[in-house]
Amino acid sequence: MTLDMRRVIDPDTYFDHNLPPTNLQWAHDEVDRFVKSQSPDQRIVLVTSGGTTVPLENNTVRFVDNFSAGTRGSSSAEQFLAQGYAVIFLYREHSLQPFNRNYSHNTRGILSYLERTSEGQIRVKREWEEKMGRDLDLYQKYTGSKLLMVNFTTLSDYLFLLREVSLLVASLGPRVMFYLAAAVSDFFIPSHSMSEHKIQSAGGDLTLRMNQVPKFLRPLVKNWAPLCFIVSFKLETDPELLGPKARHALEKYGHQVVIANMLDTRKCQVWLFTKEASDPAIIQISKEDQDAGRDIEQDLVEELDRRHQQYISNGQQQ
Amino acid sequence: MTLDMRRVIDPDTYFDHNLPPTNLQWAHDEVDRFVKSQSPDQRIVLVTSGGTTVPLENNTVRFVDNFSAGTRGSSSAEQFLAQGYAVIFLYREHSLQPFNRNYSHNTRGILSYLERTSEGQIRVKREWEEKMGRDLDLYQKYTGSKLLMVNFTTLSDYLFLLREVSLLVASLGPRVMFYLAAAVSDFFIPSHSMSEHKIQSAGGDLTLRMNQVPKFLRPLVKNWAPLCFIVSFKLETDPELLGPKARHALEKYGHQVVIANMLDTRKCQVWLFTKEASDPAIIQISKEDQDAGRDIEQDLVEELDRRHQQYISNGQQQ
Numbered sequence: 228m229t230l231d232m233r234r235v236i237d238p239d240t241y242f243d244h245n246l247p248p249t250n251l252q253w254a255h256d257e258v259d260r261f262v263k264s265q266s267p268d269q270r271i272v273l274v275t276s277g278g279t280t281v282p283l284e285n286n287t288v289r290f291v292d293n294f295s296a297g298t299r300g301s302s303s304a305e306q307f308l309a310q311g312y313a314v315i316f317l318y319r320e321h322s323l324q325p326f327n328r329n330y331s332h333n334t335r336g337i338l339s340y341l342e343r344t345s346e347g348q349i350r351v352k353r354e355w356e357e358k359m360g361r362d363l364d365l366y367q368k369y370t371g372s373k374l375l376m377v378n379f380t381t382l383s384d385y386l387f388l389l390r391e392v393s394l395l396v397a398s399l400g401p402r403v404m405f406y407l408a409a410a411v412s413d414f415f416i417p418s419h420s421m422s423e424h425k426i427q428s429a430g431g432d433l434t435l436r437m438n439q440v441p442k443f444l445r446p447l448v449k450n451w452a453p454l455c456f457i458v459s460f461k462l463e464t465d466p467e468l469l470g471p472k473a474r475h476a477l478e479k480y481g482h483q484v485v486i487a488n489m490l491d492t493r494k495c496q497v498w499l500f501t502k503e504a505s506d507p508a509i510i511q512i513s514k515e516d517q518d519a520g521r522d523i524e525q526d527l528v529e530e531l532d533r534r535h536q537q538y539i540s541n542g543q544q545q
Numbered sequence: 546m547t548l549d550m551r552r553v554i555d556p557d558t559y560f561d562h563n564l565p566p567t568n569l570q571w572a573h574d575e576v577d578r579f580v581k582s583q584s585p586d587q588r589i590v591l592v593t594s595g596g597t598t599v600p601l602e603n604n605t606v607r608f609v610d611n612f613s614a615g616t617r618g619s620s621s622a623e624q625f626l627a628q629g630y631a632v633i634f635l636y637r638e639h640s641l642q643p644f645n646r647n648y649s650h651n652t653r654g655i656l657s658y659l660e661r662t663s664e665g666q667i668r669v670k671r672e673w674e675e676k677m678g679r680d681l682d683l684y685q686k687y688t689g690s691k692l693l694m695v696n697f698t699t700l701s702d703y704l705f706l707l708r709e710v711s712l713l714v715a716s717l718g719p720r721v722m723f724y725l726a727a728a729v730s731d732f733f734i735p736s737h738s739m740s741e742h743k744i745q746s747a748g749g750d751l752t753l754r755m756n757q758v759p760k761f762l763r764p765l766v767k768n769w770a771p772l773c774f775i776v777s778f779k780l781e782t783d784p785e786l787l788g789p790k791a792r793h794a795l796e797k798y799g800h801q802v803v804i805a806n807m808l809d810t811r812k813c814q815v816w817l818f819t820k821e822a823s824d825p826a827i828i829q830i831s832k833e834d835q836d837a838g839r840d841i842e843q844d845l846v847e848e849l850d851r852r853h854q855q856y857i858s859n860g861q862q863q
Contacts, residue, residue, distance in 0.1 A: 283609070288728075288782065288808065291601070292610045320652065321639070327654025334638065334696055336645025337655045338684045341669065341677070349678050351659065351667040359659070360667050366656045378652055410606075413744075414751045433732045435753040464604035490604060 238441045241386065245418060248384035251391060254377045258315060258395050261375040265313050270402045270535065272312045273392055275409035276300020277319025279382040283435065284422045290381075291437075295410035297322030299460075299493070299524065303406060304374070305365070306528035312404075313373045315396075317388055319409070320378045326366040330359070382412045386443060393451035400454040401542040404535050405447070407459045415440050448482045456538045457482035458531060464490045473500045473507070483538065484531065497527060501534075556759040559704065563736060566702035569709060572695045576633060576713050579693040583631050588720045588853065590630045591710055593727035594618020595637025597700040601753065602740045608699075609755075613728035615640030617778075617811070617842065621724060622692070623683070624846035630722075631691045633714075635706055637727070638696045644684040648677070700730045704761060711769035718772040719860040722853050723765070725777045733758050766800045774856045775800035776849060782808045788825070791818045801856065802849065815845060819852075 265271065277300060278293030301323040304314050308325070316325065323331065330340060340359070342352050351359050370376075377392070379385040396403045414437035448457055461476060463469045466489060473487040477500055485500040487507065495517060498507035510530060512523040583589065595618065596611030619641040622632050626643070634643065641649065648658060658677070660670050669677050688694075695710070697703045714721045732755035744751060766775055779794060781787045784807060791805040795818055803818040805825065813835060816825035828848060830841040 280610070284782070288612050288780065289730075290610055290612065292598070292608055294606050294608065324654045327656050330655045331649065334694070336642045336684075337648045337658070338645050338677075338681050340655070341681055343678065343681065347678070349669040349674055349681060356667055359656075360661065360665070363656050363659055363661065363667060366654075376652070412607075431757055433755040433757070435755065437751040437753065439749055439751070462606065464602070464606065490606065 236438070236441055238443055238446045241441055242390070245383040245387075247387045248379065248381075250378070250384075251387055254388055255391055255395065257375060257377065258392050261313070261315065262396060262399070264372070268402065270312050270404070270539075271315065271396060271399065272307050272404040272406050273315045273317060273396065274300050274304045274307065274406045275317045275385070275389065276304070277322030278410040279319065279385045279412050280380055281382050281412045281415045281437075282421065283416060285418065291412065291414070293410035293412055294490075295319070295322065297324075298328070300406075300408040301325050301328045302522045302524040303408060303528055306522075306524050307406070307532075308365070308369050308373055310528060310532045312532075314369075314375070315392060316374060316376045317385070317392065317409070318376065318378055320380050324376065325369075325374065326362040329362065382415055382440065385409065385411060389443065389447070390451060393447055393455075397452040397455065401456060401539045403452065403455040404531070405452065405455055405457040405459075406531070407444075407457070410462065411440070411443075413440055414438065442480075444476070444480045444482065448480045454542075456484075456535050458484040458486060461485055461487045462490060462493065463487075469498070470500075470507070473498065477502055484534065486527070494523060497523065499527075499530065554756070554759055556761055556764045559759055560708070563701040563705075565705045566697060566699075568696070568702075569705055572706055573709055573713065575693060575695065576710050579631070579633065580714060580717070582690070586720065588630050588722070588857075589633065589714060589717065590625045590722040590724050591633045591635060591714065592618050592622045592625065592724045593635045593703070593707065594622070595640030596728040597637065597703045597730050598698055599700050599730045599733045599755075600739065601734060602744060603736065604741065607744065609730065609732070611728035611730055612808075613637070613640065615642075616646070618724075618726040619643050619646045620840045620842040621726060621846055624840075624842050625724070625850075626683070626687050626691055628846060628850045630850075632687075632693070633710060634692060634694045635703070635710065635727070636694065636696055638698050642694065643687075643692065644680040647680065700733055700758065703727065703729060707761065707765070708769060711765055711773075715770040715773065719774060719857045721770065721773040722849070723770065723773055723775045723777075724849070725762075725775070728780065729758070729761075731758055732756065760798075762794070762798045762800065766798045772860075774802075774853050776802040776804060779803055779805045780808060780811065781805075787816070788818075791816065791825070795820055802852065804845070812841060815841065817845075817848065 277297040278295035280290040280292050283289040297318055300318060304316050304325040307314050340351055340355050341349050344350055377388060379388055416437055444459055459476060459482060461473045469487050473485040476485050487498040487500060496511040498509055500507045510526050595615040596613035598608040598610050601607045615636055618636060622634050622643040625632050658669055658673050659667050662668055695706060697706055734755055762777055777794060779791045787805050791803040794803050805816040805818060814829040816827055818825045828844050830839060
C-alpha cells in the first residue's frame, strides 16, 4: 500500500468530469420548498450521514465503501429537531434514519415486531408498543414540515447534492448550520480510468490506483456558504493524529467547529475544537447513561446549539 | 488498473492466516440443532446471499464491497420454503431477508407503515395489512423450524461459515443443495500487509495491491460436501464472457449447475448450465409478470427442485 504525491484536482474540475445524481433536480425543488416554508427566524441544519461509495467499475459490481451505519447523523438529527431546528437530512441510502433507526440495522426484520390480533389486524407487539409509539409520534410530527430526507449512494451523488443544498441555503446566512457527519471517501477512481466491465480474476493480484478526492470543505466555507455555521468531523484510529489533524483542519479551512472522535470510543467521547479556544471541549457520556438509552449526541447537539446561538448573536452585533 | 499473474494461496492456508467470526460456534450449534430436528428425508438447502466485504485497514474504516442487495438469495429462500425445503440462510448483515425484504431497502422506514388506532395501539396501515399479513404468516410459519438465519459481514466471516456449515451437512449427502448466490469478493488484502490505521490522504494517490481469493468451490465440491447437489452463480457485465466462463467453471470444479446472469438483466433472465446438456436452459420472465409481482426465482427454484429430485433418484439407483 503506497501513497504518491500527485496533483490533486480542483473541486470545480470534479463536477465537470462526473455525472450528477438522478435525484438532483428533485432535491433542489424539495429543499427550496422546505426552506421557503420555514419562518424567517427558523434555524436550519443540514445533517449529512452515512458513508459514500466509490465505484471500481463503470458497470459497477465492486466499490470501496466507508464504514458508517449513520448512527451519529440519525441520532443527531433527532436531537436537532428536539432543540427546535428544521433538519435537512442528507443520508446514504439504507443507512440509519431518524426515529426509524431503532428498528432497522439489527438482525431482526420488521415482521418480528408485528403480530396478528384476534380480529385479524396486524399490530405492533405489546412489548414494543410504548417505545415504537413514541418514535412514531415524533416521526409523524416532524416529517415533511421540519424534517426533509434526501438520499445519496456514491461519492459523486453526495458532492453534487452537498453543493446544491449549500447554494440554496447560503443566503439565509448565520442561522444555517452545516453538520457534516457523513464519512466521505478520500480516494476515488476517475470515470475515464475505470474498468468498463467487471474486473476479471483470471489469476493473480489486482493493483488499484486511486486519486485523492479534492477537499470540498474549502469551497464550501469560502464560496458556497461563507456566512453559515459549519461543523466538520474528524475520525481517526491513531490517537496521536487526532488533535493535530483537527486543529490543522480549522486553520486550513477557517470554519467554526471540528468534532474529533476515535473509531473505538466515538459513542462515548468527542472533542470539540474551535479557533477561539486553545484546548478542545470534551463531551463524554458514562457507560451507565449509555446503557440507560441516552446518546452522546444529546449533549453534543445541546452544546452546538448554544454555540450556534452565540454565533448568530455575534453576527447581529457587527 | 493492472492484473499480475501470481501464485494464488491455497484455501487451507487462508484459514490459517485469518481469524474466524465471533458467531462461528453459535452458528455451528444452531445449524447442528436445526439439521437434527428435520425428518430423515427432509431436503435441505443452504442459500448464501448478499455481498462480502474486504477490509482495507486492520482498524477498519474503509472496505471494498460487492454490489448485492440480496434480492436473488432472499427471494429464492422464500421459493425453496414454498417447495418444501428446510433453508439455512447464510446472509450478509443488513441485506434483504426472506419475507421482510418487501419492507426494507426502500427509502421508507418501518414507521411509515404504521399508524395509531383511536385506542392508542400501533397498527399496520390498512393499505399494507393484506400483503404484510400474508408475509407475517409465512415468516412465523417457517422461522425456527424450517428457516435458520446465519449472518456474515466480511469475506473471512463468510468463508469460515461456509466451511463450517458444509462439514455439518455433508453427511446428509444428495438431499442437501448448495445455492451459492452470495457475491463473494475475488480479491482481498492479507491481514499482514494491511495498514494498521486509517489510510492517510496527506496529498496524493493511493495504490492498493490486492491478492486473489482462492477458489473455494474446489474444496467445497471435492472435500467438504462431495455428495451434495451444488449450484453456483456467475455474474458478468460483458455478454461475451458469460457462457465461456460458466462452462469453464463446470469443467474445472465438476459440480452440478452454474446459473449464469448478466448484471443488467438478472431479474428477468438466467441461463442454467449443466455438464449433461450442451446448451444452457434459459429461464426468463416477462415485464408484465414482473410488474404483477412474480419473481424469476419462482421458476428458477422450481426447475432446480426438479433437477435436485432427479439427482437424488439417480443416487439411489446406483
